Amino acid sequence: MDMKRDYYEDVRLFGSKVVLFWFLVLIAFLGFFPFLFRNYYVYLANYMAINVLVAIGLNLLVGYTGQISLGHAGFFAIGAYGTITLMTSAHLPFLVALVLAAIGAALLGFLLGLPALRLEGPYLSIATLGFGLTITQVIGRIGFFGGRQGLHAPELTIFSWHLDSDRDFYYLLITITVILTLVARNLVKTKVGRAFIAIRDADIAAETLGVNIMLYKTLAFAVSAFYTGLAGGLYAFVLRFIEPQIFSLLMSIIFLAMVVVGGLGSLFGSIAGACLLSWLDLELRNILSIPYLGGWLEALSKSYFSITGVSNIQLIIYGSIMVSIMLFEPLGIYGIWIRTKLYWKTWPF
Amino acid sequence: METKNRTIFFEVCNLSISFGGLDALNDISFEVHKGEIFSIIGPNGAGKTTLFNCINGIYKPDGGHIIFKGQKIQGKRPDYVARLGIGRTFQNIELFTHMSTMENLMLGRHRYIKAGLLRGAIMWAKRSFAGREEVAHRRKVEEIIDFLDLQSVRNKFVGSLPYGTQKQVELGRALAMEPELLLLDEPCSGMNSEEKQDMIFWIKDIQDALGITILLIEHDMKMVMDISNRILVINFGKIVTEGSPEEVQKHPEVLRAYLGEQDNLENIA
Structure with a gap:
């Protein structure tokens, strides 16, 4: 049994020296990553980092607080449109615009949290679904936001640093993602995070201990929307062009899938789930160009699966991987990680 | 009475609540002094847990007052009541x-x-x-x-x-x-006798060492008679009687409504 000698062990950001060591190794790897891999992988890493932010934000809401949301593409859109319009129309610097847009998303998250005080489970999911669908419809109708034509992202400059390549943007993105991941870790270890989990596990008991459920449920929505809005603002500069159709219902569902596949109520799971599904999403697009196998898969897809004649084998593989993970490990990747850890700890028994 | 001038620690006045025509609590009044163990007994469905839920603010009573340290707390939110200093455990465990x-x-x-x-x-x-x-x-x-x-x-x-x-x-x-007032809803249910002994010891210790006033719901008569300073008996949402363990044990209606036959009483005594 491990003995606790000092309560700071509970409170520290890194549980032990070993964890700190591996964290520093990871940071070093992330720092050299763009020099080790070609540009496509830097783009993939950017895409992953954004999804990690969303997954962590969504997990704080779904996994930790136990409130479901099918409308997170809405917050993502608010972050993206907010950042661009604040930069082009109000001429604010990028970081200020990004944070303001995320705060805007958080305020809307707070408002969306209000019906959550009365709704649960399937009812809440439909309410949030309505929100997600409405946001893109509204944005698509407003000329100021470019309407159906969409918006182009302006040039990106932070002080005197011109971020004109994927590699430059990578460093900005990784810094933000690492900081916000550590912030989320702190949150779940302190008062606010404990209140979130308490609401999920036994809300009446939480109330009788002095937890204001109204406050913390809406706060969970606001924090979650803040993370997602921030990710949306960054995503606008990965794509360099945004239009309402991007922020679809499917996007909300993929966000939720990342959280569930990764493992509900686990930050590690969110990171793993977001990375896996982002990687599959981009990588499976290339599946048809694999020699021999690609051609065979395309033929298989066209003759058996596709309705329209367009190859859809990517989606089928994507879906079956999701199904198999959930089938073999309901706790998602986090569950697989726990089992592996336990296996090595108790090996050879 | 010398009690007139001091502020009352905890008091329930004419509390009533009904669910769809069923009177779960009907005109319940009692007072709890600081530092005592005050037990509430009654058959299943008598309204004991409902009473706790009203005190906590989980239910909003239809009528009456609940006063804690001179402040009306009926109809207030549970987290507000908790912050005033009323703690609670549950009959069916509600842990995280x-x-x-x-x-x-x-x-x-x-x-x-x-x-x-x-x-x-x-x-x-x-x-x-x-x-x-x-x-x-x-x-x-x-x-x-x-x-x-x-x-x-x-x-x-x-x-x-x-x-x-x-x-x-x-x-x-x-x-x-x-908390200053602790509501314990059947703390010994489902425990073996050794665990029960420990729990009784702690409850007494909470009263003596920590000076916390305790409101207790319990079905184990021996335990209730053993540790309570005063006992309130309710049945069908109404007060049957209130008094010291000795007084309550002798009350004829308690015997009929709750303790049952005469020979059961012998076991208790």
């Missing part, structure tokens, strides 16, 4: 099953912890307010862990603990909020 014992008890400290979203987000162990505060409250929780002999399960998930231990953790969680 995916947290450790320590974290469960830390939720009891919720109302004392000041570092919220922003200060919590930038926690950096000893260098931060949130970190130092967390540790200070963990020390406080440790006292309760020692008090209830929970050291061996401190870092275990409570969902996997045995039933009796879970009841203990729940008591610890309520104690961690340092």
Whole structure:
């Protein structure tokens, strides 16, 4: 049994020296990553980092607080449109615009949290679904936001640093993602995070201990929307062009899938789930160009699966991987990680 | 009466609540003095837990008052009532099953912890307010862990603990909020006799050492008669009688409504 000698062990950001060591190794790897891999992988890493932010934000809401949301593409859109319009129309610097847009998303998250005080489970999911669908419809109708034509992202400059390549943007993105991941870790270890989990596990008991459920449920929505809005603002500069159709219902569902596949109520799971599904999403697009196998898969897809004649084998593989993970490990990747850890700890028994 | 001038610690006046025409509580009035163990007994469905839920603010009563330290608390939100200093355990355990014992008890400290979203987000162990505060409250929780002999399960998930231990953790969680009034809803149900003895010992200790006033619901008559200062008997949402254990035991209606036949009384005495 491990003995606790000092309560700071509970409170520290890194549980032990070993964890700190591996964290520093990871940071070093992330720092050299763009020099080790070609540009496509830097783009993939950017895409992953954004999804990690969303997954962590969504997990704080779904996994930790136990409130479901099918409308997170809405917050993502608010972050993206907010950042661009604040930069082009109000001429604010990028970081200020990004944070303001995320705060805007958080305020809307707070408002969306209000019906959550009365709704649960399937009812809440439909309410949030309505929100997600409405946001893109509204944005698509407003000329100021470019309407159906969409918006182009302006040039990106932070002080005197011109971020004109994927590699430059990578460093900005990784810094933000690492900081916000550590912030989320702190949150779940302190008062606010404990209140979130308490609401999920036994809300009446939480109330009788002095937890204001109204406050913390809406706060969970606001924090979650803040993370997602921030990710949306960054995503606008990965794509360099945004239009309402991007922020679809499917996007909300993929966000939720990342959280569930990764493992509900686990930050590690969110990171793993977001990375896996982002990687599959981009990588499976290339599946048809694999020699021999690609051609065979395309033929298989066209003759058996596709309705329209367009190859859809990517989606089928994507879906079956999701199904198999959930089938073999309901706790998602986090569950697989726990089992592996336990296996090595108790090996050879 | 010398009681007229002092502020009443806890009082329920003419409390009534009904669910769809069924009077769950009808005109319930009683007073609890500071520092005593006040038990509420009655058959299943008498309205005991409903009474607790009204006190906590989980139910809004239809009529009457609940006064705690000179303040009306009926119809207030549960978290508001909790912050005034009323703690509670539940008949069916309501623990945060995916947290450790320590974290469960830390939720009891919720109302004392000041570092919220922003200060919590930038926690950096000893260098931060949130970190130092967390540790200070963990020390406080440790006292309760020692008090209830929970050291061996401190870092275990409570969902996997045995039933009796879970009841203990729940008591610890309520104690961690340092309540002035503690509502215990059947703290001994489902326990074996050894666990029961421990629980009775702790309840007495909570009264004596910590000076906490206790409102107790319990079915174990021996225990109730043993530790209570005064007892309220209710049935069908109405008061049957109120008094010291000796008075209550002799009340004819109590014998009929709750204790049953004459020979049962012999067992109790």
